[in-house]
Amino acid sequence: MSDRLDIKLAYDILGLTPDASQEDVKLAYRKLAKTWHPDSFSEAKQKQEAEEKIKRINQAYELLKFIKPSLAKSSASKNPTSTSKTKIYSNRSDAETFYKWGLEQAQQKNYLEAIEHFTQAIRLNPNYFEAYKDRGLACSKMGWENRAASDFRNAARLEREARKHEPAPPASKSPKNTSQPSSETSTFTSPWKCVHTLNHANWVLAIAISPDGQTFASGSSDNTIKIWHLNTGKVLHTLTGHRKWVRCLAFSPDSKTLASGSDDCSAMIWEVATGKLLKTIKVHSTPIFSIVFSLDGQLMFTGGRDTTIKITHVGMEQLLHVLKGHSYSVNSLAISPNGEILVSGSGDNSIKVWHLKSKKNLQTFNNHLGRVTGVAIASNGQLLASGSYDKTIKLWDLNTGKQNNSLTGHSDAVLSVAISPNSQQIASGSADRSVRFWQPDTGKQLYTIGHHSDSVNAVAFSPDGKTLISGSRDTTIKIWQS
Template structure:
């Protein structure tokens, strides 16, 4: 390092003046600062948000773009699910609160999201960035829709309908431009529908009416009042246009009311006027706007004469207005009842090509109806909770249903009556996480008694275990990657087979206990679980399921258990302010005790087993040497984790001492840094050797949760408590639930919380993948997954004046692949390294690998793993890996701690490819046999 600094000074010294030469130490200081920033960015700033698991849908509407891309809200984020590839990704931007409305442009490029605070974001979907922000200030937004030409956006905000000019691709200081405001509705607007020609807007409202608006402004003196569709007895929750073939002008309309009726309306001036004349007048005709009251269908004469007479009566001497739909006469064709009382209509959608209406009810039932004859095709129950969204895809063969209360998202193909997608997150908070040894799977356990296993790459849950009868508190993957252990408050520890998806073994105790921690040794022979009530540790045999031993000694709940990665020593942490080490196989009991001044909340081993970390109730992290029994370091993290003030707090976030502690810890794969989380909105990353805070990850900026604000506005404090906690929404009253009785019992109890269901942000569990390239956090927002981002980091290893991209290319031209590869590794440019790898012929791989210095092995292994996941040259890359192990096997063993993350990453890539090939071969087994037999016969 000193020689490099001297070299830097010698390079710049000829260009320095005499005055600046006296300040050469500034050059040294600047270089050291840049070097530290490079290391800091590589270690701490290299993680970015990747995905959000655990709850695919949490409310609001969903929309489908490009026929297969399902967009839904996940808290204050947006999730996009590819229904063909079975992959889901969460966009990186956040809203200020939970998103309630979504609208996509017709071409699928832009997305408008509106949250609970009526703050909207205009998003570019392919680029995954937020372009503009706007706040709608006239009331809650209940409906948003782009016009079919993509030029306008209609927003139903309170009683108003605002029409905005849609922003384009260019940057503008004021991107959103308000074109027109429609203020004719007398109550909250609940539904919107554009006509195909983008000239008309059909609006449904809580005032029991639907209105037809002309979007463009007419000349002065010409009336532009909307047409009223009357006769509804409840809120209009859906309104849709119907078109004749090859026409962009609607000739019929449907309105769906909350009490379960579908009204079919016909336009008297359209081609279907003859049908109107043939109606049997069983139902009274709907009156029009006030100035049209008393008009009736003109009878007698030809159809053209009737039209002329009708238009003359309506418009007088202004024949230019006869083409406007809102000035014509609409008639009620039929009124059909859905017959699902007392359930209410909660969601509906219409497909104009198929002429079908799908309706979701508050009872969890949905119906699919063929219009205009109102033929019921399907009437099924998918849950017991209210369906909050129902939508067709573009073709109309798939139906999407969402249930916010269950966190459930379903995509159903109605022709074959089969599920395309069935995803459901955890009903309650996630308590624990566990990565599989190959880092491809992530298991989650929650308060809803369920264990779910997710594929990290796709973000999909592929199996759910629901045998537990109480909250799941701990998870552990066995080293064989095919067995998962779970501990629960129901007094059982269960072993799950990930091949057959079944519970093949259950570990119990003579008397019922509540388990809160779990561990298994490296060999998988012994299972240990700590209890909440009896303060004991139970030990079972994995093979026989018998209870082998009961370890006693703790005087408080055992909330932390972990076996040493290199020995059979078990570490346990308890609320009795101690950490104990146990020798399980020798039966010696506790062999070491580490005492603390406060309750110990969790304990973890470093991957090499030479260090032990535990967090205490006073916000400190203690690092112990388990061999010598000495305290190595102590990190004071109380001020680092401080942040976020609860609505009920009487002190500011900086002065409050309650709950400022770490409840979960996780070492990095190489053991150089540690992640810590707890009852706060922050996840802290510490460098262990220097005991410094590298970075704080803020879990969320979602103001719908408590504990996100650092400072509270005193203007929102009332005599009844914080204004944000006062429930003044009348949605429950509409559902027939008395607000006064809801939560009354909890309010009467002594010490009952005043927070009525408002979640408090916190981190319950943290785990870093064995590859070291990602970590997951179980939070109130769901399971957040962060991964390494290497797209913007320039971190050369041995930079010299001769190490340039031109030198690398020149070495390849001169047929010196070994020299070119070493130069590219020194430059540490990903594209150049891959170019040099592919430039080596298969016969020269062994020679080139043997010439690589040991210090570049980690970078080369990372490149191999990356190429195995992306390039098609499988055999070529596997030969590189094989020759690398042959030539540098001893060095890899000596540097096992530093190379472990890279080797795990390589193992993950090879395992995934092996699984894909095995699945492909098994699905094409008979085709392969046929091809082989055909080749043999020839």
């Protein structure tokens, strides 16, 4: 069947005759969209058929609702939920307007209406990659993963094409002050080059690299985890056990298992070699945002929205201890190289240092002015880096509790931090779409790489320090090598 519809076929799909009013068209569409929603079907084949059916129903509706624009006003007046924007909807032909209306509907969780607006924006401007991206997100919210994946692929392709035609910035625009390099200058001076760009069907929320340097894992709001070969970027396994967003990941010290934490309140243990689910551990009743293993791999530390850190014996699947002290979500965890210290960063703007043997809170750092999103401990066990919504990265001496430096340069929230294995560089990912590199000793910004088109949610160094991986809300994973 062709993707293009004529008017007669569109009326047939909605079960209407050509004399149907705009109100009849709208009611028929809503009834069919509800009937053929993929979530109404349990079998994969039925779901796929429903998605194809919904696609044709949407196409028919998009065509017919503009056939009689003169009736739009009377149609809207019959529907008490219609807004003034809906009344003028059919008289506008500006893609940007439809796109903005789509964003408004998406923010109100009216995903069907949002999809309609984004579709019209795309019809008016076929190269509108932002509209493809946001329509994909709306489709994902509706459970239409095939449509969402297609939109994300189109968005990525169109954005790459658009970037190819962007003129390079003239040399005269390079800033004279190089103490804080801009993304324009650092793009040319940075030794870090993107060697692979990989994709999820939705936002990438977490990245973890195995201690043996052979594989890495990514977690996404598409509810999946992917295990990749580090050097080639080839996907080895796609793990589909979680029912909601995958927020955090950690490899065991021997690289044989992977732990994941999710908005479905569960932690899962996977076999890396096969992708097999080994255990499902439920010790939290709220989403899990952070996860790490002990050095011997026997204990798992998890933190989340319930403000606690829970210590679980992996083999026995038994909760051993609960660390309390934070007043808001525990967003990030890091364990010291000697395995004696655990550091937690929280949405209460604080960082806490815990002694694992005594289970006592040794120190609390309160210098951040926004929620703490990431913590990382250097290989020397002394330097701690923390990232925050206050747009800074702060450096701390774990022995003395003193703040050594505050790194500024990001123009939006810092969402993730990582320290290179030799402790000579700090990497940070930000909502300003960039990854930045810093020198710990001086606090100087070294390089900026800004090739993501949305927030950078996760960064991680490989064990040899020669590879950095970044994961973004733009649905991509980038592998950088120096």
